[in-house]
Amino acid sequence: MITRADVLLLNQNYEPLNVCRLRRAIVLLGKGKAEMVENGMGYIHAVTQVFEIPSVIRLVYQVRRPIPTRRLTRRELFLRDAHQCQYCGTKTRELTLDHVIPRVRGGKHLWENVVAACTVCNHRKAGRTPKEAGMRLTRLPKPPPASPYYPFLPYLERRDEWRKFVPISRKH
Ligand SMILES: [Zn+2]
Known part of the structure; x- marks a missing residue:
């Protein structure tokens, strides 16, 4: 506090x-x-x-x-991605956290494997990799600068x- x-x-x-x-x-x-x-x-x-x-x-x-480096939280992630879906580029308040390589497929919860995604893209991608879903990231995810x-x-x-x-x- x-x-x-x-x-x-x-x-x-x-x-x-x-x-x-x-x-x-x-x-x-x-x-x-x-x-x-x-x-x-x-x-x-x-x-x-x-x-x-x-x-x-x-x-x-x-x-x-x-x-100090930034902790990976939803808030920090959406800030890094400027509140923009990293697949379609839509700017929205209704963002979800997407694991690029899904966690069930061994994808890690790391800055390099998480992006902000709108609900439509998240739904469309579902449990697949971007390649499998025919989707493209607008930029490569990486940790925000310390x-x-x-x-x-x-x-x-x-x-x-x-x-x-x-x-x-x-x-x-
Ligand atoms: Zn989208």
């Missing part, structure tokens, strides 16, 4: 690294391992001190990490002050 207690952690070069909880952010700040970038939320009043509540913090040193920004996109609606660190384009 996305809450106000989520803090965006930036790498030293300002690239988003991950989302941490407020408690961890305060520890990182307290130890001097990170510095405040955005205070979106006001102050914490403790007994003897007043702390700023961070919204975005930045590590004072650079860390390496792998670029992006360092991908995991942060769901937060942007709630956290305006994060936008300048996370380019919004869904194409990333």
Whole structure:
């Protein structure tokens, strides 16, 4: 769940690294391992001190990490295929997930073997391969490009002050 207690952690070069909880952010700040970038939320009043509540913090040193890849879900698949049937090209909200090589024929549930298909094409293809069904894919399915920004996109609606660190384009 996305809450106000989520803090965006930036790498030293300002690239988003991950989302941490407020408690961890305060520890990182307290130890001097990170510095405040955005205070979106006001102050914490403790007994003897007043702390700023961070919204975005930045590590004072650079860390390496792998670029995250997208999970294969219906939502991500339809985004990859631009809400278009990959057989007839129809743009529709009524899309289904089609295994190019059907699962019963050993087709894997992988980006390379799944496409968005309209209900008409899905029906027509049924349990067959495209070749058997006399159908053609409009393009070869492959994994969407990995992006360092991908995991942060769901937060942007709630956290305006994060936008300048996370380019919004869904194409990333
Ligand atoms: Zn179709």
